[in-house]
Amino acid sequence: MSPRRQDPSNRVTLLNAAARLIAMGGPQSLSARRLAAATGMSTMAVYTNFGSMNGIVREIARDGFKRLERLLMLAEQTDDPVADMAVLGRIYRYNAMTNGHAFEVMFGSSNLAGFALTEEDRQHGRYTLSMVVECAQRCVAASRFTPDDPVLIAHHMWIGVHGTTMLELGRYLVPPYDGNGFLEQQLTSLMVGAGDERARAQESVAASLSRFVSNFGPAM
Amino acid sequence: MSPRRQDPSNRVTLLNAAARLIAMGGPQSLSARRLAAATGMSTMAVYTNFGSMNGIVREIARDGFKRLERLLMLAEQTDDPVADMAVLGRIYRYNAMTNGHAFEVMFGSSNLAGFALTEEDRQHGRYTLSMVVECAQRCVAASRFTPDDPVLIAHHMWIGVHGTTMLELGRYLVPPYDGNGFLEQQLTSLMVGAGDERARAQESVAASLSRFVSNFGPAM
DNA sequence: AGGATGGCATAACACCGTTACCCCACGGAA
DNA sequence: TTCCGTGGGGTAACGGTGTTATGCCATCCT
Numbered sequence: 001m002s003p004r005r006q007d008p009s010n011r012v013t014l015l016n017a018a019a020r021l022i023a024m025g026g027p028q029s030l031s032a033r034r035l036a037a038a039t040g041m042s043t044m045a046v047y048t049n050f051g052s053m054n055g056i057v058r059e060i061a062r063d064g065f066k067r068l069e070r071l072l073m074l075a076e077q078t079d080d081p082v083a084d085m086a087v088l089g090r091i092y093r094y095n096a097m098t099n100g101h102a103f104e105v106m107f108g109s110s111n112l113a114g115f116a117l118t119e120e121d122r123q124h125g126r127y128t129l130s131m132v133v134e135c136a137q138r139c140v141a142a143s144r145f146t147p148d149d150p151v152l153i154a155h156h157m158w159i160g161v162h163g164t165t166m167l168e169l170g171r172y173l174v175p176p177y178d179g180n181g182f183l184e185q186q187l188t189s190l191m192v193g194a195g196d197e198r199a200r201a202q203e204s205v206a207a208s209l210s211r212f213v214s215n216f217g218p219a220m
Numbered sequence: 221m222s223p224r225r226q227d228p229s230n231r232v233t234l235l236n237a238a239a240r241l242i243a244m245g246g247p248q249s250l251s252a253r254r255l256a257a258a259t260g261m262s263t264m265a266v267y268t269n270f271g272s273m274n275g276i277v278r279e280i281a282r283d284g285f286k287r288l289e290r291l292l293m294l295a296e297q298t299d300d301p302v303a304d305m306a307v308l309g310r311i312y313r314y315n316a317m318t319n320g321h322a323f324e325v326m327f328g329s330s331n332l333a334g335f336a337l338t339e340e341d342r343q344h345g346r347y348t349l350s351m352v353v354e355c356a357q358r359c360v361a362a363s364r365f366t367p368d369d370p371v372l373i374a375h376h377m378w379i380g381v382h383g384t385t386m387l388e389l390g391r392y393l394v395p396p397y398d399g400n401g402f403l404e405q406q407l408t409s410l411m412v413g414a415g416d417e418r419a420r421a422q423e424s425v426a427a428s429l430s431r432f433v434s435n436f437g438p439a440m
Numbered sequence: 441a442g443g444a445t446g447g448c449a450t451a452a453c454a455c456c457g458t459t460a461c462c463c464c465a466c467g468g469a470a
Numbered sequence: 471t472t473c474c475g476t477g478g479g480g481t482a483a484c485g486g487t488g489t490t491a492t493g494c495c496a497t498c499c500t
Contacts, residue, residue, distance in 0.1 A: 193413030
């Protein structure tokens with residue numbers, strides 16, 4: 001069944017096809033012509049719906065941020081804010097692993113070749129961080145973290161977890177190191193670096209693992 | 221003066237032109253034809269000298285790693301290994317800022333569009349980390365860091381500094397946050413996260429700043 | 441029922457990386 | 471000194487890319 005002309009669902013069809021192409025062969029394999037071939041439309045459909053190839057890529061990135069936000073919102077707020085923070089970190093990695101194609105577009109592309117994010121996209125990325133900021137605030141309020149700008153703390157948390165994730169995705173972690181074990185160490189280091197006592201940090205990180213597993217299933 | 225045929229310096233000429241192109245308009249603007257136009261040669265020169273466009277890009281990445289290694293080796297080993305570690309972090313960022321084009325090629329491209337690093341290149345990146353591993357070892361030996369696998373500690377350090385640098389390079393740090401201030405906080409957090417006492421960490425990080433400035437001039 | 445709108449197909453343009461082919465500037469042999 | 475073989479690099483083409491001017495026609499409104 002060939003797509004009908006002037007069908008508003010063409011937009012969704014293109015987006016799905018783009019996601020599938022990226023998932024199959026990496027961002028490299030996303031092209032206007034392949035998109036056209038996969039959907040039975042012409043390359044023009046991309047331009048009327050998204051303005052440019054960059055446009056459809058940015059749309060995928062936006063969807064990726066939305067999905068991440070939705071997942072982060074599933075984290076409950078308990079009376080152990082440090083464990084809450086650790087859960088946020090685990091969700092971040094979970095999203096990257098199960099949504100790899102969007103993740104590559106969101107962060108693999110910022111500077112380089114072809115796809116460029118606008119300042120607005122970057123703002124959106126920062127906005128997603130607000131949940132982490134709020135959690136950092138609670139960690140400080142509970143006297144677990146050293147009093148400091150919550151935004152700054154959130155950035156440190158994000159860098160640590162994002163870096164770990166990118167290292168794993170980029171296959172820089174070779175045996176005997178693996179993403180799972182590395183994340184545990186990283187989370188503890190981050191909490192201690194932010195001011196938590198090491199023993200309590202380890203306890204909270206461990207608690208966050210069982211909380212995460214019960215909500216998202218066993219780790220990857 | 222047009223380049224002579226069969227001149228071994230053509231290789232260097234191409235490398236320089238490539239670096240200039242990337243520095244001017246980003247990795248995006250590096251193309252075989254522009255390279256040919258800039259050097260007065262034809263696109264074939266790229267293929268006889270480097271095999272492919274990927275080849276010349278990997279050469280630039282290799283040079284980048286070499287340069288980083290050379291800079292890291294300038295860091296002295298004192299009886300304050302934590303300060304030594306902080307100096308390594310500062311040098312890492314210094315290299316990224318003053319050698320941006322190579323840095324983008326080294327890390328901005330791993331997954332995406334066009335330029336791909338081989339497993340060998342990644343190994344080279346890991347090798348560069350050996351200096352950090354050695355320093356981590358000394359930090360543990362001096363009882364400043366919690367006893368742990370030095371390679372693991374080094375990865376944590378690298379992630380923290382690299383993440384900070386990428387955040388800055390990607391213009392994710394908007395006022396009132398800036399790369400300079402952020403790095404100070406990050407370095408302290410990293411040392412504390414690795415096991416150092418906060419007061420001593422702050423002292424060492426502060427000491428590392430003056431050491432760095434006296435060797436590399438005032439910060440950027 | 442007829443006219444205006446605008447989404448999409450067609451086909452072209454300029455660019456990209458890559459390669460088959462060929463020339464000819466060079467180094468070594470006679 | 472002359473000749474030859476080698477191979478680096480120029481020419482031009484191939485198949486790909488993003489993008490766009492043009493025009494058709496399905497849809498919606500009057």
